[in-house]
Amino acid sequence: MQSFRRTLESGHFAVTAELTPPREAELESLGIAAGILKPAVTAINLTDGAGARVRLSSLGAAIHLRRLGIEPVLQVTCRDRNRIAIQSDLLTAAAFGIESVLTLTGDGVAAGDQPDAKPVFDLDSMGLLTLLRDMGRDPAGALAETQPGSRFFCGTADAPQQVSDDWRPDGLLAKADAGAQFVQSQYCFDMPLLQRYMRRLVDSGVTERLYFLVGLGPLKSAHSARWMRDSLYGTLMPDGVIRRMEAARDPRHEGIVICAEMIQQAREIRGVAGVHLMAPGQYREIVEAIRLAGLI
Numbered sequence: 001m002q003s004f005r006r007t008l009e010s011g012h013f014a015v016t017a018e019l020t021p022p023r024e025a026e027l028e029s030l031g032i033a034a035g036i037l038k039p040a041v042t043a044i045n046l047t048d049g050a051g052a053r054v055r056l057s058s059l060g061a062a063i064h065l066r067r068l069g070i071e072p073v074l075q076v077t078c079r080d081r082n083r084i085a086i087q088s089d090l091l092t093a094a095a096f097g098i099e100s101v102l103t104l105t106g107d108g109v110a111a112g113d114q115p116d117a118k119p120v121f122d123l124d125s126m127g128l129l130t131l132l133r134d135m136g137r138d139p140a141g142a143l144a145e146t147q148p149g150s151r152f153f154c155g156t157a158d159a160p161q162q163v164s165d166d167w168r169p170d171g172l173l174a175k176a177d178a179g180a181q182f183v184q185s186q187y188c189f190d191m192p193l194l195q196r197y198m199r200r201l202v203d204s205g206v207t208e209r210l211y212f213l214v215g216l217g218p219l220k221s222a223h224s225a226r227w228m229r230d231s232l233y234g235t236l237m238p239d240g241v242i243r244r245m246e247a248a249r250d251p252r253h254e255g256i257v258i259c260a261e262m263i264q265q266a267r268e269i270r271g272v273a274g275v276h277l278m279a280p281g282q283y284r285e286i287v288e289a290i291r292l293a294g295l296i
Contacts, residue, residue, distance in 0.1 A: 002071050002099050004043035005153045007274075008182060008211040013267055014274030015295055016073060016184070016213060017286050018045045021056035027064050030056070034070050036283040040290040043071040045102060045184070045276070049080055052112025059089050063096050073155070074098050077106030082122035083131060090135060090152070102155040102184060103128040126178050129154055133179030156180040158212075159234030160188045160197040172206050182211040184276040186234030189216070189241050189258070191265045198271040207271035214266045217279035218289050219255030222246040256285050260292035267293075 007014045017037050022029050037044055044065060048058035062072035074093055076086060093101070105125045109117045123131065132154045156175045172183065188194050194214060201207050219225050222245035229237035241258060248254035259277070266272050277286045290296055 002043075002097075002153075004071055004073065004100050007042050013295070014042045014211070014213060015040065015263075015290055016043050016045055016274065016276045017041045017283070018047060018276065018278040018280075019061070019283075020047045020050050020280050021058065021061040023053070023055050025056070027056075030061055030064060031068060033283050034065050034068060036287060038068075038070050040287040040296050041277075042274070043073050043100060045073040045075055048075040048077045048104070049106065049112075052079070052107045052109045052114070052117075054114070059093060062093065062098050066096055066098060071100070072098055073100040073102055075102045075104060076128065077104045078121050078123045078125060078128055079106030079109070079119050082120055083127075086123070086128065087131065087135065090132065094152070099151070100153045100155065101132060102157070103132065103180075104157055125156060126175065129156060129175060129178040129180055153181055154179050155182040155184055156210075157186065158183045159186040160190075160194050160214075160236060162193060163197060163200050167200065169201055169204050169206050172201070172210060173204070176206070176209040180210060182213065182273070184213045185215040186236075187215045187217065187228060187232065187278065188236045189262060190236040190238050191262060191269075193236060194266065194272075195269050198269050202271040207273075211273040212271055213274040213276040214272055215276050215278060216259055216262050216266070217277050218259040218282055218285040219245055219251070220279075220282070221251045221255075252285065256289045256292060259285075259289035263289065263293035263295065 019033055034044055046058040046061040058075050062074045065072040103125050109115055109119050132152050158172060222242050225237055225242045225245050228235045245251055245254060263275050266275055279286055
């Protein structure tokens with residue numbers, strides 16, 4: 001069993017970070033970025049065609065990190081491949097001992113640099129979870145029961161939200177039924193809202209079935225915080241955080257401090273099993289935030 005899964009199952013607080021593979025046929029920059037993150041995180045997520053742009057594949061990047069002794073979380077989207085190609089990739093991942101998989105629908109091609117590309121979407125994220133769950137039984141490309149790494153640790157995405165009195169987390173419960181075991185959320189910088197949301201998940205039994213990791217990250221500037229609020233689906237960015245960034249003499253440092261504070265606050269919320277840190281290219285800042293939060 002790999003350390004990410006073992007950390008969560010043992011009740012310890014997990015820290016993952018997201019790494020976007022390069023747009024060129026090279027591994028050096030990937031290895032450098034992963035090496036910066038390695039001392040501070042439990043595992044590293046490798047994005048799959050983020051922003052609908054051509055990059056080194058998430059599978060190739062995950063294999064490289066595995067060879068460097070770093071645990072990868074393989075992101076798999078439904079946009080670009082049919083179920084045959086996805087199962088082939090998953091068989092390959094299992095052969096290299098890659099266990100953790102985050103299932104995502106994928107950004108639409110209109111957002112990328114080749115908007116005329118044909119999207120596939122043979123499966124949606126729920127269908128992908130079910131495929132992962134059933135690969136040990138499905139004769140079409142099945143994993144042998146004795147195959148090392150054949151027991152995938154399956155993840156899904158979520159976006160914390162303001163909930164009404166009659167709201168129920170039916171979507172997350174359905175994903176748990178489909179095979180999800182952990183959740184990595186969109187950016188959530190609103191800790192009071194997160195506390196209310198997690199209370200509802202706890203009361204509904206979701207956190208007994210899914211390990212919940214909150215999405216955070218160091219901010220660059222007030223401008224980037226506003227852009228995230230307005231342009232990134234599901235991002236929760238309170239005005240107070242933006243005002244702090246606007247007033248900061250050193251926005252980079254303030255963004256790290258805010259991230260560290262929120263890691264500490266999230267850690268105290270019942271049902272939160274860890275944090276997932278996202279900040280493209282800001283790998284040293286991620287490590288600084290984790291260190292400042294007291295988790296190294």
